[in-house]
Amino acid sequence: MITVLAIDTSTNYVTCGIAQVALTGSVEILAEREVDNARGHMELLTPNILDCLQEARLRPSDVNAVVVGCGPGPFTGLRVGMATGAAFADALGVPVYSVPSLAATAWQHVATRPMVGSAPRRIVVLADARRREWYHASFELQPSRAGVECRCVSPSAVSAPQDVIAAHGLAHDSSAEVLCSASIADAVTEGVSSSDTVVPDAHPTTTGLIRAAIAQEHSAVGLLRPTDPPRALYLRRPDAVVPHLKGVSQAVNTAAVEAHELAEHQRYDREGDGGGAEEWPAIDPAQVRIEPLEPDHAPLVAALEKRLFADEAPWSAETVRMAIGTPFTSFLGLFRGDELVGYADLAVLGSPQDAEAEVQNIAIAPEHQGKGYSRLLMDQMMAIADRLHAPVFLEVRTDNRPAIGLYECYGFQIQGTRRGYYQPSGADAYTMMRPPHAPAETEQPAEGNPRFIMGVESSCDETGVGIIEINGDGDGATLRIASDQVASSMEQHARFGGVVPEIASRAHLEAMQPVMRAALQVAGIEKPSAVAATIGPGLAGALLVGAAAAKAYAAAWEVPFYAVNHLGGHVAVDTLVDGVDTSTLDNAIALLVSGGHTQILHVQGVGKPMEELGSTLDDAAGEAYDKVARLLGLGYPGGPIIDRLASKGNPDAIKFPRGMMRPQDARYDFSFSGLKTAVARYVEQAERAGETILVEDLCASFQEAAVDVLTVKALRACEDKGAQVLLLGGGVSANRRLRDLAAQRCAEAGVELHVPPLELCTDNGVMIAALASHLILAGESASDLHVATDPSLDVETPLL
Incomplete structure (x- = not known):
């Protein structure tokens, strides 16, 4: 069965x-x-x-x-x-x-x-x-x-x-x-x-x-038989509309902007509000695909039979139609666009516990032979036989050397000869047999072998799968990155000027298995010792895809599942940097800055509850970068191009306001909405006055105002909490000016600055695996598989 x-x-x-x-x-x-x-x-x-x-x-x-x-x-x-x-x-x-x-x-x-x-x-x-x-x-x-x-x-x-x-x-x-x-x-x-x-x-x-x-x-x-990845049947487009852009103000001199960057902006403007992103690209007519044959395909198969086997009693359309309807036969068609270029059928006899398979037919149209199409059909049929651990039999003309060579590549051996087997031609046939495929033995990890912890990240628009290798136990354990694979859907969001949650969720569903396969292959393992996933905070739909997949992987592999905090992962990833003493994070300040988060956290140990000291009251810092970039016609995402242009500009050219810096304001909270508005008003006023502003000066002045507030408040938290370490994390921590100013002010304050490598600053699966590794080493119990995602998960909860 x-x-x-x-x-x-x-x-x-x-x-x-x-x-x-x-x-x-x-x-x-x-x-x-x-x-x-x-x-x-x-x-x-x-x-x-x-x-x-x-x-x-x-x-x-x-x-x-x-x-x-x-x-x-x-x-x-x-x-x-x-x-x-x-x-x-x-x-x-x-x-x-x-x-x-x-x-x-x-x-x-x-x-x-x-x-x-x-x-x-x-x-x-x-x-x-x-x-x-x-x-x-x-x-x-x-x-x-x-x-x-x-x-x-x-x-x-x-x-x-x-x-x-x-x-x-x-x-x-x-x-x-x-x-x-x-x-x-x-x-x-x-x-x-x-x-x-x-x-x-x-x-x-x-x-x-x-x-x-x-x-x-x-x-x-x-x-x-092997199949294509499942695709959800979406009958509605995402609830997202491409914004109609206003023309860039004539007051802004964009000579420093490279042509291709402005071209991107103009392309999205021309596209208008197409009603949302297309769900799937159009099928390439030149691309071949394999599908189960329908009874309606019988005339096409019969026509190909007549072309290929005219002297050997080709099947009629009625015979083909009856064969397609046989329960124990898999009848497959190879299509190129709407054209049937080949077909194959495999019959399975007996019970699934004692099955035998027979390749009854495999045929490719003459003009498509020699392209490897036969192997596509053979792969499908042999996969069926291998899952049943069944021997496979077939007959082939003794003079058909290409076919015999193909079958031998799949492990078939000649068993005997049938004289005059093919009629009415009277041609002889070899009988060939492929032995049953033995089930693979599962290796049990030996005592003392390294453990591999997998992390799945899907809180926003990156689908990340990372694998950490743990060697040793307790305080002497070491962590090594065994694999770090990330697929981003950023390009799908660019025309909307920001992340569209529905599009992000769809992208996670498409990317999860390819990213997972790549991560396992790079790590050189078949399965991990445990699976962890971001359970929150993040976009609700995006979290669901990653966490649901991670639960299923853990259940199928029969390994523990850990539901961990996304923000805790940004802190834990610091322990993967060479030379970092984990104990320095027992009292540290983390400044997490991205398109979705701008927070100052008091870290009291990796994998321990954190305290949120402050956060943005409106726009996140990364979001402010994106909105200002859009105002200036610089496209999405705004962070990299503003950073590049700012390096050429004068940060003191325009005195933009520093939000939440008055004595009566909260010590650690941020507000970037006013800064964004100030940039817009400055451009409007310059246009009315007939003045010209260099875009690089605008970017430098905006960026200086943003990073000034970020670093001042982060160092203030270090002083108040007696912390000797400031950790930068999140996508915006890739910003060169933020890194430079943080390094300068940390040096002046006698605080050690930790900044992970660029690839570990943005969302990734490695940071989730790192946090889970620390929790496992600390003896924390695995999560219950009934656990729900929490888009607003508090930083005080490292594990659910």
Whole structure:
């Protein structure tokens, strides 16, 4: 049997289950959980998966495939399931299949209400899309060789309720069965012609998800083939509008700005408010892809058969159509754009515990041979066989040397010869066999071996995975960076002039597995000893993706999970710098400056509760840089270009105000909104007066005002707390003037300045792994997998 984990979080339900699937396509549920909790996806999903595995008396490593509902659904909940399913499968090295959640709902209905007679039935599935809209799709049921076919007639869409009713003719046609979520059941009942046709509280289930996946692959065997990464079905663009930029003031002399920097600004201006970023780039017509073949593809396959095997009884379209519908066969097509350039089919006989596989066909159009396309199809088929640990058999013409060489590369050996096997040509065939692929043995770490701690960071727009190697224990332990991989979605935010939370969340979902794979490869390990993730503070949606994925990785690898504080990570990363004595951070001041944070923290030991002494009352310092850069037409992000231009300018040219520096103001708090406004007013006044201002002088004067306040208040905190160390962290700590002024003032005050390397100042997974490493060495217990993300997590909480 094929053991499948099914997951869906596209509705209010937190759904997961473990099932065994026979090669014939029958589904046996071993355990499942369905909890109606619209806000509980993050807290409940991974623990419920482990509960199901325990009830089924299985371990995570027993799972052969994962099926996840890809929506449509509310973005926040949907991504928890998508991130969890993708991470669980990635950790185990098994396929993950995404199926439309509305199709899974339809298939669940088919399972509970089988067809009677041969007349087709129509099903309309509706779900609550919020914002006074419904998700909807329609399906047609009709008998088939496999029992029943649930064919999608109109794919998932989102519309106003009255438009949905009209589109499907529900106000007058009572022949359709209407499946809907509980929250819209009353409205649906009022809108349809007969309330008897309405099935309320319909949602994806384990059975529905798996049956939808089998139908999508056209066989149970297809659940074992490698697939593309799952993609969430988004039917709405992010709620972000590209701002219309005002022209740069004529008073600003931008001669010092390089042409390409102004060109970027002008490009975003010309694009206007395109309604949000595109979800996916257009498919390259020249790019090949592998998909399960549909019965409708039979004529294309038959045409290729006729071209390639004209003298060997090529299959007819009807024969191909019947083969595609065989439950134990995986029939794959290789497409280049809309053109079918090749195909292959693999039959699996026997039970999954004692299976044998046979390559029945593999063919590439003559004009596409010699491009390596055969290997793409072979990789898919051999992956299926290897997951079953099955021997693979095939026949090949004795005179087809290229094919024989290909098969030998995959471990096939000639077993014998069949005379006159191919008819009517009478050509001989070799029988070839590939031995079963033995399951890999899991190595147990030997006593005293180094431990590897993984950190996952996703609090804003960077997807970071870092791995720290711990050698030794207690005070004598040493930490080493084994891997540091980061993917940034900054370019996707540039046209909006700042980070768009929804776009950041989508980017995390896409980047998580590639970044994870790269981190493990660089570290040279298959799995870590523990997994940590940023649990807060940060953007709500972004945090969910990283933390949900990290929980799933930890659960699948059966290692502890640590939910840690993002800001504590910025402090802990300092301990990775050569020569830093960790004990100096037992009483230190941290100045964390970024686009989202501007804080002064009292550090009393790495991994210990910190005290927030002060923070910004309005804009963060990095945010002020971005807004001033936008005012001056310098693009996004603003920090680097303002810093570069400021190095050429006169910081004393303009006396911009220093916010919150009066005696009656809070000693450690900041305000940068007034500084930003002062820059804007200065430019306006210069334009009215017909004056010209050098952009480099503007940047230098603005920057001097900002870093002056930052360093004065940070050193004030050092003096008040008796701290001998000032630690700079956050993206803005890469600013050259901030570093120089901090170094100058620290030297004057007798304070030691710690500034991590540039790559460790911005958000990254290494800092999360570093904090977790210190917590582990201190004997802290792992987090419960029910832990929720906290976008406003206090600095006093290093671990949840």
